[in-house]
Amino acid sequence: MASPVVTFDVGDDGVAVITMKNPPVNAISGEVLSAVLAHFQTAHSRKDVKAIVLTGADGKFCGGADIRGFQVRKSVGAGRESGVIRVNDIMEGGPKPAVAAIETFALGGGLELAMACHARLATPNTRLGLPELQLGIIPGLGGTQRLPRLVGVGKAIDMMLTVQMLPADDALRSGLVDAVVPPERLLADAKKWALNIASGRIPWRRTLARTDHVGPVEESLKIIESKRAQYKHLFKNVPHPAACLDIVQRGLKDPYAASVMEEKISGELQVSPSGKSLIHVFFSERAVLKVPGVTDRGLKPRQIRSVAIVGGGLMGSGIATAVALQQIPVQIKETDSDALNRAVNTVRANLENRAKKSGWTQQKLQKVIALVKGTLDYKDFGNVDLVMEAAFESIPVKQQIFEALERYCKADCILATNTSLIDIDVVGAKTHCQDRLAGTHFFSPAHVMPLLELVRTEKTSPQVQLDLINFAKIIRKIPVTVKSSVGFAVNRAFFPYVSSANFLAIYLGVDPYRIDRILKDFGMPVGPFRMTDMAGQQIGVATGNLWRQTFPNRTLKMGLSSLLEEKNRLGEKTGKGVYNYKPGTRKEEPAPELKDILAEARRRSGLGADWQEVSISDQEILEMVLFPVVNEACRVLEEKVVLRASDLDLASILGMGFPRYRGGIVFWGDSLGAEHIHSQLSKWYNLYKSDAIEEFYKPSPSLERTAASKGTLASIVELTRSRL
Numbered sequence: 001m002a003s004p005v006v007t008f009d010v011g012d013d014g015v016a017v018i019t020m021k022n023p024p025v026n027a028i029s030g031e032v033l034s035a036v037l038a039h040f041q042t043a044h045s046r047k048d049v050k051a052i053v054l055t056g057a058d059g060k061f062c063g064g065a066d067i068r069g070f071q072v073r074k075s076v077g078a079g080r081e082s083g084v085i086r087v088n089d090i091m092e093g094g095p096k097p098a099v100a101a102i103e104t105f106a107l108g109g110g111l112e113l114a115m116a117c118h119a120r121l122a123t124p125n126t127r128l129g130l131p132e133l134q135l136g137i138i139p140g141l142g143g144t145q146r147l148p149r150l151v152g153v154g155k156a157i158d159m160m161l162t163v164q165m166l167p168a169d170d171a172l173r174s175g176l177v178d179a180v181v182p183p184e185r186l187l188a189d190a191k192k193w194a195l196n197i198a199s200g201r202i203p204w205r206r207t208l209a210r211t212d213h214v215g216p217v218e219e220s221l222k223i224i225e226s227k228r229a230q231y232k233h234l235f236k237n238v239p240h241p242a243a244c245l246d247i248v249q250r251g252l253k254d255p256y257a258a259s260v261m262e263e264k265i266s267g268e269l270q271v272s273p274s275g276k277s278l279i280h281v282f283f284s285e286r287a288v289l290k291v292p293g294v295t296d297r298g299l300k301p302r303q304i305r306s307v308a309i310v311g312g313g314l315m316g317s318g319i320a321t322a323v324a325l326q327q328i329p330v331q332i333k334e335t336d337s338d339a340l341n342r343a344v345n346t347v348r349a350n351l352e353n354r355a356k357k358s359g360w361t362q363q364k365l366q367k368v369i370a371l372v373k374g375t376l377d378y379k380d381f382g383n384v385d386l387v388m389e390a391a392f393e394s395i396p397v398k399q400q401i402f403e404a405l406e407r408y409c410k411a412d413c414i415l416a417t418n419t420s421l422i423d424i425d426v427v428g429a430k431t432h433c434q435d436r437l438a439g440t441h442f443f444s445p446a447h448v449m450p451l452l453e454l455v456r457t458e459k460t461s462p463q464v465q466l467d468l469i470n471f472a473k474i475i476r477k478i479p480v481t482v483k484s485s486v487g488f489a490v491n492r493a494f495f496p497y498v499s500s501a502n503f504l505a506i507y508l509g510v511d512p513y514r515i516d517r518i519l520k521d522f523g524m525p526v527g528p529f530r531m532t533d534m535a536g537q538q539i540g541v542a543t544g545n546l547w548r549q550t551f552p553n554r555t556l557k558m559g560l561s562s563l564l565e566e567k568n569r570l571g572e573k574t575g576k577g578v579y580n581y582k583p584g585t586r587k588e589e590p591a592p593e594l595k596d597i598l599a600e601a602r603r604r605s606g607l608g609a610d611w612q613e614v615s616i617s618d619q620e621i622l623e624m625v626l627f628p629v630v631n632e633a634c635r636v637l638e639e640k641v642v643l644r645a646s647d648l649d650l651a652s653i654l655g656m657g658f659p660r661y662r663g664g665i666v667f668w669g670d671s672l673g674a675e676h677i678h679s680q681l682s683k684w685y686n687l688y689k690s691d692a693i694e695e696f697y698k699p700s701p702s703l704e705r706t707a708a709s710k711g712t713l714a715s716i717v718e719l720t721r722s723r724l
């Protein structure tokens with residue numbers, strides 16, 4: 001990587017132009033910041049310089065502090081002298097005016113430097129914001145103090161806490177920038193603006209001293225209190241949102257002192273558990289788009305101009321909605337006209353819902369609805385670029401569909417299946433076009449959930465994989481490339497989540513509602529029992545059977561789902577499951593009947609009259625539910641179902657709602673250490689191995705090895721040889 005440079009040029013007009021260049025986003029490393037400040041000092045001392053313009057190279061201002069440096073930072077404050085004091089004193093407090101000339105983006109530290117200038121000009125395509133909170137930190141170069149003084153306290157808090165990036169016109173209306181100008185005039189206009197400040201034609205305003213956008217302290221305090229209440233949900237288990245509000249509040253009286261405090265707290269947060277986790281997720285999101293042998297071969301993705309879906313049930317109609325939402329024509333095929341009408345109506349209802357939420361015009365809604373067509377005949381598929389099959393999980397049904405698709409679709413059409421269970425090679429066994437076969441595994445509801453597992457076989461061509469990665473991005477999904485295997489990455493790693501909860505409830509007598517509460521407190525969106533009610537207990541029975549067949553030694557012989565199904569307690573949709581639901585709502589309430597159902601499950605599981613409840617702590621319950629998931633994740637890594645551990649981390653966050661601020665299932669496991677996980681699992685294995693649970697808690701060979709060598713779980717995937 002080229003080392004960063006900051007250039008300094010003085011024109012005949014007496015304006016010094018300081019340009020940051022640190023590809024790919026002109027990030028601010030310690031070196032860049034020192035060079036910028038040194039150039040400011042030179043400009044201040046040179047007699048031929050009247051004013052300064054700060055800008056970024058290659059049409060981008062700056063993407064913020066260099067996050068790559070965060071990962072190698074070992075301890076708080078290591079190798080850092082105060083940046084913010086230098087920014088306050090040299091840039092904002094210096095003797096010559098400075099104007100920021102901003103193109104494309106000014107984010108984080110980039111916007112903080114721009115706000116320390118005395119005016120800001122931006123091009124129309126620019127986005128500006130302080131997205132530090134997405135990384136688990138707060139701004140650290142005075143942003144918490146300057147943003148409120150430019151846009152007002154309430155808006156500044158909204159922008160920081162919800163990671164909003166303002167487009168240039170919005171930034172102009174809010175007072176964040178002083179003018180929006182075309183790119184070809186940006187530098188010239190910024191220079192003129194700076195000279196006008198120097199000559200007194202435009203007021204010289206130092207942001208930290210501004211009061212024109214903030215009211216009296218009492219008023220600002222009230223705003224901060226109301227924002228504390230509004231964003232209370234963001235404070236759970238993480239320190240940075242509250243820290244951000246505290247520091248804004250501190251600065252109401254002394255912004256200079258608060259900026260110094262802000263920098264210190266930002267540095268501490270960088271090495272906090274949530275900071276490290278969120279920074280890991282930032283890089284994971286970018287790494288997942290890089291698939292060796294696919295994205296690095298110089299191939300160009302082909303555009304998918306029209307799509308067909310086979311099967312218009314819940315998944316099929318959700319997928320069709322996701323496609324139509326991005327203005328791509330989509331056909332749905334069903335087997336009879338009733339089913340077809342239901343499917344098309346479901347998509348229409350999904351789109352109407354979205355229109356209502358997003359405030360679309362009637363005209364826009366009708367235009368999107370018109371993209372969705374129904375058909376009963378494969379003959380209509382002649383021109384589509386991609387077919388996604390979402391019929392029910394039956395091997396003969398799917399094989400028949402794929403034979404028909406091969407017959408009716410054009411020779412370069414991509415044929416994909418949304419199966420969550422069946423090997424893609426088996427689905428396409430009767431076709432002759434296996435290089436065009438792949439899996440597109442969506443998560444329900446498909447138009448809402450961001451994860452898309454892209455399943456490839458050994459025969460899926462790199463071009464098809466690339467086309468699908470590109471298509472996923474277009475329909476706003478994050479594609480995680482996985483190997484064709486039972487359950488792929490997310491369902492496979494998480495199948496013990498429900499199994500272990502069932503073991504705790506039936507065998508150890510732990511209250512299922514307590515288990516759900518512990519998992520929710522940890523940060524999961526729902527606990528394992530509430531999750532089975534959401535999916536439906538029939539699904540629980542079907543998936544339970546699948547796991548029992550595939551991994552007979554590590555699946556509980558009987559869970560609650562089959563008993564609940566017998567009693568027609570199918571979950572949310574019947575108003576009764578593990579919980580009871582108030583009619584017409586999704587609000588769950590404990591079911592008094594559950595006690596008897598659990599007693600019956602114990603009888604059927606052969607637990608005799610001498611069975612006794614076990615006393616167990618919340619922490620141990622959490623570990624007993626999640627460590628088997630980490631254990632299964634080790635197997636997923638060992639078998640190379642994913643390319644990297646960070647892909648599985650991301651998939652666990654996007655597909656299961658594993659808390660982002662814990663970095664994903666493998667990262668979280670590594671934060672606790674393989675040895676601890678191994679020793680706990682070994683303990684439970686020795687305590688509870690029985691016919692019912694056999695090897696459920698037995699540490700996998702890769703966990704065993706990792707614990708013995710004191711290695712990291714993430715490295716399991718690097719140590720095994722790819723079978724793809």
Ligand SMILES: C[C@H](O)CC(=O)SCCNC(=O)CCNC(=O)[C@H](O)C(C)(C)COP(=O)(O)OP(=O)(O)OC[C@H]1O[C@@H](n2cnc3c(N)ncnc32)[C@H](O)[C@@H]1OP(=O)(O)O
Nearest residue numbers: 024027063064065066067068107108109131139140141286
């Ligand atoms: C002291 C301060 O208060 C602290 C801070 O400033 S913390 C940093 C705050 N800034 C941010 O959070 C912005 C993060 N970046 C982004 O949102 C987006 O990258 C962007 C809008 C700048 C560009 O988006 P886009 O063009 O889609 O490119 P994207 O793929 O995201 O990034 C391109 C490359 O730049 C890297 N990158 C992006 N921002 C970076 C940063 N701030 N530091 C280091 N690398 C960065 C990415 O990792 C990626 O690298 P790769 O090619 O090796 O994978």
